[in-house]
Amino acid sequence: MENKVIPYGRQHITEEDIKVVIETLQSDYLTQGPKIKEFEDNFAQYVGANYAVALANGTAALHLCAMALDVNPGDKVITTPITFAASANCVRYCGGEVVFGDIDPDTYLLDINSVKKLLEASPKGTYKGIIPVDFAGRAVNLEAFKALADEYGLWIIEDACHAPGGFFNDTNGKEQWCGNGKFADLAIFSFHPVKHIASGEGGMVTTNDRELYGRLLKLRTHGIVKDDGQYTNSIDFAGGEDSYPLWYMEMQELGYNYRITDFQAALGNSQLQRADEGVQRRREIAKVYAQDFQGKNYVKGQSGIVKGHAHHLYVVEVSDRLGLYNYLREHKIFAQIHYIPCHLMPYYRQFGWKEGDLPHAENYYKHCISLPMYPTLTKEEQQFVITTIDEYYN
Ligand SMILES: *Cc1c(COP(=O)(O)O)cnc(C)c1O
Numbered sequence: 399m400e401n402k403v404i405p406y407g408r409q410h411i412t413e414e415d416i417k418v419v420i421e422t423l424q425s426d427y428l429t430q431g432p433k434i435k436e437f438e439d440n441f442a443q444y445v446g447a448n449y450a451v452a453l454a455n456g457t458a459a460l461h462l463c464a465m466a467l468d469v470n471p472g473d474k475v476i477t478t479p480i481t482f483a484a485s486a487n488c489v490r491y492c493g494g495e496v497v498f499g500d501i502d503p504d505t506y507l508l509d510i511n512s513v514k515k516l517l518e519a520s521p522k523g524t525y526k527g528i529i530p531v532d533f534a535g536r537a538v539n540l541e542a543f544k545a546l547a548d549e550y551g552l553w554i555i556e557d558a559c560h561a562p563g564g565f566f567n568d569t570n571g572k573e574q575w576c577g578n579g580k581f582a583d584l585a586i587f588s589f590h591p592v593k594h595i596a597s598g599e600g601g602m603v604t605t606n607d608r609e610l611y612g613r614l615l616k617l618r619t620h621g622i623v624k625d626d627g628q629y630t631n632s633i634d635f636a637g638g639e640d641s642y643p644l645w646y647m648e649m650q651e652l653g654y655n656y657r658i659t660d661f662q663a664a665l666g667n668s669q670l671q672r673a674d675e676g677v678q679r680r681r682e683i684a685k686v687y688a689q690d691f692q693g694k695n696y697v698k699g700q701s702g703i704v705k706g707h708a709h710h711l712y713v714v715e716v717s718d719r720l721g722l723y724n725y726l727r728e729h730k731i732f733a734q735i736h737y738i739p740c741h742l743m744p745y746y747r748q749f750g751w752k753e754g755d756l757p758h759a760e761n762y763y764k765h766c767i768s769l770p771m772y773p774t775l776t777k778e779e780q781q782f783v784i785t786t787i788d789e790y791y792n
Contacts, residue, residue: 402730402779403730403732404730404731404732404770404775404779404782404783405732405770405772406592406711406732406733406734406768406769406770406771406772407592407593407710407711407734407770407771407772408591408592408772408774409591409592409596409772410596410672410676410772410773410774411596412668412672414668415665415668415669418664418665418667418668419661419664419665419668421664422660422661422664423661425660427660428659428660428661429657429658429659429660430657430660431660431663432660433660433661433663433664433667434452434657434658434660434663436663436667437452437663437664437666437667437670438450438451438452438602438663440667440670441587441602441604441666441667441670442604444562444563444670444673445558445562445575445576445577445578445585445604446575446577446578446579446580447577447578447579447585447604447605447606448579448605448606448608448611449579449604449605449606449607449608449611450602450603450604450605451602451603451611451614451615451618452600452601452602452658452663452666453600453601453602453603453618453656453657453658454599454600454601454655454656454657454658455588455589455590455599455600455601456484456559456586456587456588456589456590456593456600456601457484457487457488457588457601458601458654458656459586459587459588459601459602459603459656460484460485460487460488460529460555460557460586461488461491461492461654461656462603462614462617462618462654462656463488463555463584463586463603463614464488464489464491464492464494464555465492465617466584466610466613466614466617467526467527467553467555467583467584467610469488469489469492469493469494469526469527470492470493470494471492471493471494472493472494472495473489473492473493473494473495473526473527474494474495474497474524474525474526475489475494475495475496475497475525475526475527475528475529476497476498476499476508476513476516476525476527476528476529477489477496477497477498477499477508477528477529477530477531477557477740478498478499478501478507478508478529478530478531478533478740478759479498479500479501479737479739479740479741479742479756479759480501480506480531480533480736480737480739480740480759480762480763481531481533481557481737481740482559482737483740483743483745485529485531485557485740486498486529486740486746488529488555489529494526495749496740496746496749497516497525498739498740498741498746498751498755498756498759499512499513499516499756500512500756500757500758500759501756501758501759501762502758503699503758503761503762504699505536506533506534506536506701506713506762506766507530507531507532507533507536507538508528508530508531508538509758510539510542510543510546513528513543513546514546517546517550522550522551523551525550525552526552526553527547527552527553527554527555528543528546528547528552528553528554528555529554529555529556529557530543530554530556530557530582531556531557531559531560532556532557532558532559532560532561532564532576532708533560533711533736534560534701534707534709534710534711534712534713534736534768535560535561535564535680535707535708535709535710535711536561536564536701536704536706536707536708537561537564537565537566537574537576537706537707537708538556538566539566540554540556540566540574540580540581540582541566541568541569541574541581543581544581544582553583553584554581554582554583554584555582555583555584555585555586556576556577556581556582556584556585556586557585557586558576558577558585558586558587559586559587559588559593559710560593560708560710560711561576561577561708561710562576562577562587562593562594562595562673562677562708563575563576563594563673563674563676563677563708564576564677564706564707564708565706566706567705567706573706576708577604578604578606579604579605579606579607580606583605583607583610584603584604584605584607584610585603585604585605586601586602586603586604587601587602587603587604588600588601589601589602589662589666589669593710594673594676594677594680594708594710595666595669595670595673596665596666596669597658597662597663597665597666597669598662598665599658599662600658600662600663600666601658616650616651616653617651617653617654617656618653618654618655618656618657619653619655619657620649620653620654620655621649621650621651621652621653622647622648622649622650622653623647623648623650624646624647626641626642628648628650629642629646629648630648630650631648675773676773677708677709679773680708680709680710680771680772680773681707681709683709683712683771683775683780684701684702684703684707684709684712684771685703686777686780686784687700687701687712687714687769687780687784688700688701688702688703690784691714694791696716696717696718696791697714697715697716698715698716698717698765699714699715699765700712700713700714700715701713701714709771710771711736711768711771712768712769712770712771713736713766713767713768713769714766714767714769715762715765715766715767716765716767717765719735719764719765719766719767721790722767722787722790722791723735723767725786725789725790726783726786726787726790729782729786731770731782731783731786732770733767733768733769733770734767734768735763735766735767735768736766736768737763738763739756739759739760739763741755741756741759742760769783769787770783
């Protein structure tokens with residue numbers, strides 16, 4: 399076992415996955431075939447939303463969400479600095495301004511009080527939206543965020559890339575699944591191989607808003623519509639006599655080619671069938687870590703056991719993080735750091751962000767390390783990870 403690399407996350411491809419991909423490759427469709435709608439319908443049902451739009455990747459999903467919600471140059475949008483850069487970048491693609499709030503040091507999620515402070519410090523209308531992230535798989539309390547957003551007339555994009563299968567309990571005790579569209583206008587997911595469901599590259603937007611759904615479908619394919627009911631040019635112009643000819647289509651706004659392929663959708667759909675199993679196994683792994691680290695003096699904080707946590711990552715905050723990271727690597731355990739705070743990336747520093755702006759996020763970054771967490775991590779491998787950590791500190 400000493401020789402086998404243990405990454406922090408990895409995909410799990412079964413014979414069944416391979417079979418459905420081959421079948422799709424042998425079908426009439428490589429892109430935009432029936433597998434895409436099937437995947438979308440099943441995914442929407444899985445998270446409890448009305449609509450789903452499959453896309454080329456999670457970043458494309460974020461970009462189209464920002465477009466669909468009309469982010470314009472100068473618009474201010476709030477997000478967390480402890481996330482993958484794409485959560486913030488989507489605002490920049492549309493020329494908007496990213497304002498980072500600080501995190502709650504206990505949950506590692508965007509702190510609603512930090513968001514409140516930002517909103518209270520500016521005239522109403524200054525901010526357009528909030529992008530909370532279900533970081534590490536822990537569901538953001540979107541009921542609370544929605545109340546705040548309504549007070550200030552803001553929209554919400556939930557970045558749920560880490561949290562398919564995650565949920566929080568609302569004030570009535572009801573489970574609210576990440577991406578179910580009850581509180582957020584739009585939610586996004588990624589099917590990059592380190593995420594819960596892998597399709598190579600891939601992404602999804604879920605929503606309960608029919609109008610936004612239509613807009614996303616249009617933006618996914620160049621802003622083109624191919625539906626009589628939506629045309630704005632006259633039948634006469636289109637070359638028809640009393641109806642639009644079959645060849646006719648209209649490009650109505652500037653969209654992109656952000657489509658997923660049919661064989662990726664088939665793979666994603668096949669993986670989706672095992673999503674519950676995967677989350678269950680992740681929760682077991684989390685329990686073992688949580689129990690083992692309880693009371694150990696080198697652990698200052700950890701993801702822990704939280705109801706509804708989807709456990710994309712298992713984060714621990716440790717003393718001498720660099721030493722531990724290197725020691726683990728020497729033993730072929732490839733832990734990872736999630737994340738270097740976005741506001742301190744050179745790209746965002748140019749807008750004036752600097753050290754000291756977001757103390758909780760920066761302090762978290764100094765100590766955090768994500769340990770191996772994926773459904774096929776064996777009990778023995780996890781024990782080896784734990785023993786190696788103990789060895790380092792003893
Ligand atoms: C992976 C990820 C993304 C981007 O998804 P891609 O499919 O890699 O483009 C966005 N946000 C978060 C939080 C992610 O983890």
